[in-house]
Amino acid sequence: MxxxxxxxxxxxxxxxxxxxxxxxxxxxxxxxxxxxxxxxxxxxxxxxxxxxxxxxxxxxxxxxxxxxxxxxxxxxxxxxxxxxxxxxxxxxxxxxxxxxxxxxxxxxxxxxxxxxxxASGGAMAAIIGMSATNIAKTLASNNLTGIDIANFNEPNQTVISGQENDIKKAQKIFEEAGVRRYIPLAVSGAFHSxxxxxxxxxxxxxxxxxxxxxxxxxxxxxxxxxxxxxxxxxxxxxxxxxxxxxxxxxxxxxxxxxxxxxxxxxxxxxxxxxxxxxxxxxxxxxxxx
CATH class of the missing domain: 3.40.366.10 (Malonyl-Coenzyme A Acyl Carrier Protein, domain 2)
Incomplete structure (x- = not known):
């Protein structure tokens, strides 16, 4: 097929x-x-x-x-x-x-x-090396409720979307949580959110x-x-x-x-x-x- x-x-x-x-x-x-x-x-x-x-x-x-x-x-x-x-x-x-x-x-x-x-004022970032389930838990436990999951790309690559300040704040949190990479994306808005x-x-x-x-x-x-x-x-x-x-x-x-x-x-x-x-x-x- x-x-x-x-x-x-x-x-x-x-x-x-x-x-x-x-x-x-x-x-x-x-x-x-x-x-x-x-x-x-x-x-x-x-x-x-x-x-x-x-x-x-x-x-x-x-x-x-x-x-x-x-x-x-x-x-x-x-x-x-x-x-x-x-x-x-x-x-x-x-x-x-x-x-x-x-x-x-x-x-x-x-x-x-x-x-x-x-759309303006939004941002996105790709998170590599953490499951989508754990990303959602990390967002919730750190009160980052303004961030949405934009793309479930593959089991260890997920894209998040939200306001620029929240996406910047999330970088330190996820890096401290041990993700392999946190990559801010070059986009003009918070797509798929x-x-x-x-x-x-x-x-x-x-x-x-x-x-x-x-x-x-x-x-x-x-x-x-x-x-x-x-x-x-x-x-x-x-x-x-x-x-x-x-x-x-x-x-x-x-x-x-x-x-x-x-x-x-x-x-x-x-x-x-x-x-x-x-x-x-x-x-x-x-x-x-």
Whole structure:
């Protein structure tokens, strides 16, 4: 059984998509018209240093991963048993499942990126070398109740999200508790936390005008770690902004069905590394463009 997974923010890099833009010139032109800027220039040379800004990162990653998927499908036309994406990557999974078309995907992630980039005053940090259960206990015992768990990435890598002062305060506490590493992340807001509620509400309103198709392939939702149904797509896409990315549980859901080959489609190999740690010994490949 094969499953395709798509990366999220943090996998972007200058030069991504180099082999794709000319091959898929019509889609590239369509992306340029929707976004109002040259997506190829942004991804290949980033002349204005915008690629790491959320409102540009999200459309760029969606386009490159979508084109990577189309290229991979040319060579491997069989359909996977499951699809999943990490945060932003979930939109690529929905594209691959024909829930949304290319144009709709670009419009959705452009709006999502704009709304998320408006969040300020928040911070995030990755904690390596402590289980999510012990992280939650440490937060509670130190009265850090304003911090949420944003990403359950792998058994020993969890991302927390909250106000900047709380994330700074937590660093000393976790380092004294013996974590391997505490890494503040270069983000503009407290993504996947309660502090993104204004962005979530605005996105909820934006989603009202869209009609989504039934998934042709099961897509595992970040919020629930279960497959989407047609009726919960809008609700879950909005909730994803304020809720944890349950990546460990999502991969576990797929692996519990039967032995799987998980293939990462899009720039980088971040998810391949996480999946290897979630399930050591599984054959995990990466398709990088």
């Amino acid at each position: 094969t499953c395709y997974v798509f990366p999220g923010q943090g996998s972007q890099k200058v030069g991504m998509g180099e082999t794709l833009f000319n091959e898929f010139s019509n889609e590239t032109k369509q992306a340029n018209e929707i976004l109002g800027y040259d997506i190829q220039e942004l991804c290949l040379t980033d002349p204005k240093n915008q690629l790491n800004q959320t409102q540009f990162t999200q459309p760029a990653l969606f386009v490159v991963s979508a084109l990577s998927y189309l290229a991979y499908q040319k060579e491997n036309p069989t359909h996977p048993a499951y699809l999943a994406g990490h945060s932003l990557g979930e939109y690529n999974a929905l594209f691959a499942a024909k829930v949304i078309d290319f144009e709709t995907g670009i419009k959705l992630v452009q709006k999502r990126g704009e709304l998320m980039s408006e 309660r502090y993104m509620e204004p962005s979530k509400k605005a996105f909820e309103t934006y989603l009202e005008s869209y009609i989504f198709s039934e998934p042709t392939i099961p897509v595992i939702a970040n919020v629930t770690a279960n497959p989407y149904t047609q009726t919960d797509i809008k609700t879950l896409l909005a909730k994803q902004i304020t809720h944890s990315v349950k990546w460990v549980d999502s991969i576990a859901y797929i692996l519990n069905k039967q032995e799987s080959d998980l293939i990462e489609i899009g720039p980088g190999k971040v998810l391949t590394g996480l999946i290897n740690k979630i399930k050591k010994g599984i054959e995990t490949n990466a398709v990088t463009h």
